[in-house]
Amino acid sequence: MASVYKSVSKKKATSQQPTENGDSKPKNRQRLLILSSRGVTYRHRHLLADLHALLPHSRKDAKLDTKTDLPQLNELADLYNCNNIAFFEARKSQDLYLWLSKPPNGPTVKMHCQNIHTMEELNFTGNCLKGSRPVLSFDAAFEKQAHLRVLKELLTQAFGVPERARGGKPFVDHVMGFTVAGGKVWVRCYQISETEAGKGKTGDGDVEMPTVNGKGSETNLSLVEIGPRFVLTPIVMLEGSFGGPVIYENKEFVNPNQVRSDLRRAKAGRYNKRAEGTVERKVKKRDLGLRTGEGRREVNELDDRVLFA
Missing domain, CATH: 1.20.5 (Single alpha-helices involved in coiled-coils or other helix-helix interfaces)
Structure with a gap:
């Protein structure tokens, strides 16, 4: 009985983190299961590999054999102790759909993924540390509509790396931007580059911000794109995890x-x-x-x- 009490008390102690004021806060235990279906192309596979490298809290699994019985992904996520699912479904070896879900109760969103460009084919000059945490930047348009607020929460929990993720590092050196334009969500990744004033050179599309470091000298912070980049078009939202009533449907999607x-x-x-x-x-x-x-x-x-x- 003493051993059981000791193990339970240890779990409670590790599940809470002390803050600066001495108060304890719950630990973020977000884990992402990322996998694809049969029939994906080489570009789709490279996109999955890039996202798995950028998200240290993700768990990559083998291809799913079925495209009709998707609710079994909930059991697969429970088996791997994951509370987020990113399922890439390929159709006719050319169309790619992204399912984001919160098992076991939902919600679920299905999006059409297009204009895919991976890190290898872009050849950007930016780079980031493997296992570092990203800063998620969302457009102000996400707060204007109800379905976009739900989509923002799903993207935050899926792509937001916890502070003490397994295999992660306590560094923040890149930004993942989500922008709404034309009814689509444009996803971009940037490196946070810090250089001294007057010495750094930035490209035409880089964003430069002057700051002051701890030594009193002025430094420039610039954003350099590292990839990958893709565009998501929301199609339908379900109340449950890969099932349930439809809470949103995009009538303009063709x-x-x-x-x-x-x-x-x-x-x-x-x-x-x-x-x-x-x-x-x-x-x-x-x-x-x-x-x-x-x-x-x-x-x-x-x-x-x-x-x-």
Whole structure:
């Protein structure tokens, strides 16, 4: 009985952290399970690898064999002791969808992921320490609508690395920015670069902020993009974890299959129009008797065969 009491008291002591005032606060135990479905391309795999490297509190798992029985991800998250799920679903080896969920009670959001660029193909000059914690920067537009506030909370708990995450380091040297524009969420990652005033050089797209360090000299803080970058389009939000009633649906979202089908129809319509024009010209020439062996040409009094008979 004494051993049981000792283990329970130890858990209570480790679950709370003392603050500067001496008060205890609960420990942030966010863990992210990140995995994909079958049929992902090489770019999708590189994106998963980049996110896993940037998020030390994430746990990468093997590919999921099914795309219909998604509620079994809740059991998988419980098995790995994760309370956040980022599931990348690939369709037709070209479309990628991101599911963010809070098991076991939800909510869940499904987003279309496009304009993907990984770290390897971007070749940015920025870099960050592996295992460091990011600063999450959200656009002010996230507070204007209810579904965006829910999405902000899901992104915060999924991409926010806890202070004492396993494998993490107590450094903050990069920023993850989430911006809302055109009904889409644009995700960018930047390195926080600190240089002395007058010595550092920044690029055209870098943000520079002068500060003063502890020694009294002025330093410049600039943001250098490191990647990856991608765009998320919210499609639907569910009340539960991979199930339950729909609490939000994007009526303006157009399925990529429908876009490709419309393009094929437009291309086929142009071909059919040219084919019909060719048939009409042939019929007109046949009626005028201009095609050899087709139709009969009427002979009038001014025809050469009548005048010079």
